Amino acid sequence: MYRYAIEDLRNWKYKKNRKPLIIEGARQVGKTWIMKEFGRQEYQNIVYINFDSNARVAELFSADLDTQRILRGIEIYAGKKIDPENTLIIFDEVQEVPKALSSLKYFCEDTPEYHIICAGSLLGIALHDGTSFPVGKVEFLKLHPLSYKEFLMATGKELYAELIDQKDYQMIASFKQIYVDALKEYYYVGGMPEAVVSYSEEQDFAEVRNIQNRILAAYEQDFSKHAPANIVPKIRMVWNSIPSQLAKENRKFLYGLIREGARAKEYETAIMWLSDCGLVHKVSRITTPHLPLKAYEDLKAFKLFLVDVGLLGALAGLNQKILLDGNDLFVEFKGALTEQYVLQQLVTNPDLGVYYYTNDRGSCEIDFLIDDGEKIIPLEVKAEINLRAKSLKSYRDKYAPKISARASMADYKEHDGLVDLPLYVI
Numbered sequence: 001m002y003r004y005a006i007e008d009l010r011n012w013k014y015k016k017n018r019k020p021l022i023i024e025g026a027r028q029v030g031k032t033w034i035m036k037e038f039g040r041q042e043y044q045n046i047v048y049i050n051f052d053s054n055a056r057v058a059e060l061f062s063a064d065l066d067t068q069r070i071l072r073g074i075e076i077y078a079g080k081k082i083d084p085e086n087t088l089i090i091f092d093e094v095q096e097v098p099k100a101l102s103s104l105k106y107f108c109e110d111t112p113e114y115h116i117i118c119a120g121s122l123l124g125i126a127l128h129d130g131t132s133f134p135v136g137k138v139e140f141l142k143l144h145p146l147s148y149k150e151f152l153m154a155t156g157k158e159l160y161a162e163l164i165d166q167k168d169y170q171m172i173a174s175f176k177q178i179y180v181d182a183l184k185e186y187y188y189v190g191g192m193p194e195a196v197v198s199y200s201e202e203q204d205f206a207e208v209r210n211i212q213n214r215i216l217a218a219y220e221q222d223f224s225k226h227a228p229a230n231i232v233p234k235i236r237m238v239w240n241s242i243p244s245q246l247a248k249e250n251r252k253f254l255y256g257l258i259r260e261g262a263r264a265k266e267y268e269t270a271i272m273w274l275s276d277c278g279l280v281h282k283v284s285r286i287t288t289p290h291l292p293l294k295a296y297e298d299l300k301a302f303k304l305f306l307v308d309v310g311l312l313g314a315l316a317g318l319n320q321k322i323l324l325d326g327n328d329l330f331v332e333f334k335g336a337l338t339e340q341y342v343l344q345q346l347v348t349n350p351d352l353g354v355y356y357y358t359n360d361r362g363s364c365e366i367d368f369l370i371d372d373g374e375k376i377i378p379l380e381v382k383a384e385i386n387l388r389a390k391s392l393k394s395y396r397d398k399y400a401p402k403i404s405a406r407a408s409m410a411d412y413k414e415h416d417g418l419v420d421l422p423l424y425v426i
Helices: 005-013 031-042 055-060 067-078 098-110 123-128 148-154 158-166 169-174 176-189 193-202 205-226 229-247 264-276 309-316 320-324 328-346 390-399
Strands: 021-024 045-050 087-092 115-119 139-142 280-286 297-306 353-358 365-371 376-381 404-408 413-415 418-422
Touching: 005 031, 005 139, 021 031, 031 045, 031 087, 031 115, 045 067, 055 067, 067 098, 098 115, 148 158, 148 176, 148 193, 158 169, 158 176, 169 176, 176 193, 176 205, 176 309, 176 328, 193 205, 205 229, 205 309, 205 320, 229 264, 229 297, 229 309, 229 328, 264 280, 280 328, 297 309, 297 328, 297 353, 309 328, 328 365, 328 376, 365 390, 376 390, 390 404
Parallel strands: 021 115, 021 139, 045 087, 087 115, 280 353, 376 404, 404 418
Antiparallel strands: 280 297, 353 365, 365 376, 413 418
């Protein structure tokens, strides 16, 4: 399959002041695969070390962090000489050996000619846990599940993905039904690589759901194995409440939906843990839309989305028959899948800040406010073709944004600063 992140890795390889690279992302989004695939495409040799199952190499980092000594040890382990220009060194599950993370500082300072790339399923936890790693001595890349465009390419529809890249909206409208059908499939299959590969080869929705359930079970095991014992029940309760949180008309996260009388301070750590793992996306509220939006976020009010739309459907027990019932899928679950889908596409662009808006009275709500660094773009999400959007009109009247957007099943149209975007070109 093709991942756009390969281009980011190529850019990293040829950077003048390249630093060791850390890939962040939830378990099973394809971090190990993309590191090895990048190595296969771009280097003569790969040295792959998995710290989760390699005590001997982990031992290398237990003494001092002299990079020349460590490199000699890695060469002995790999049974080959490491040519700095032509070898990619991969540290996988690097969070298991905190001193290996710390060593990246010295690789950056003392041996910058070596190409080193790291990843780990629970790396976000390790980094936020006070693990000693040098700020400014490493670079980061976030890997997400496959986007809708990547899904099109993985399922043999490369030419349709190209049309989206070319923004040929007239041609796209001619093939609308193909995009809509593929979007329904994506809502169900999602973007987890194992599920996508299985679907592209077998076209078997039941097997896709089995894979999704296995992934969800692996996440549950991570809760028990890696989270502090006192917050494991709270993590589970937050996690299992997300489908019902998103099924509400107003998708703002309510602690009372976890259990009656629940308070924020009891669950904040659990939410932070899920966020650090990359398993949830936290989208904060804005009541004053000024740049930069980050400075105006209301940390007490937020929406929680899952890492993947397919996993959301699996967690909610969504039936595959819905796929066959016309456009019912897009209104089922009160548009929760649609909003999850749109958010999932937006977060693949690291240059966008994504929030949502309500006014002080709560009478006007915009599904997403996007900060691209230069302007604020309100984005209203509709599950069907219905384009009535009172809140968007009210927001435009009050703040006069340069560009506003509506995502729906309607065709592309642009008029007076309002852009109608089909959901499948988001």
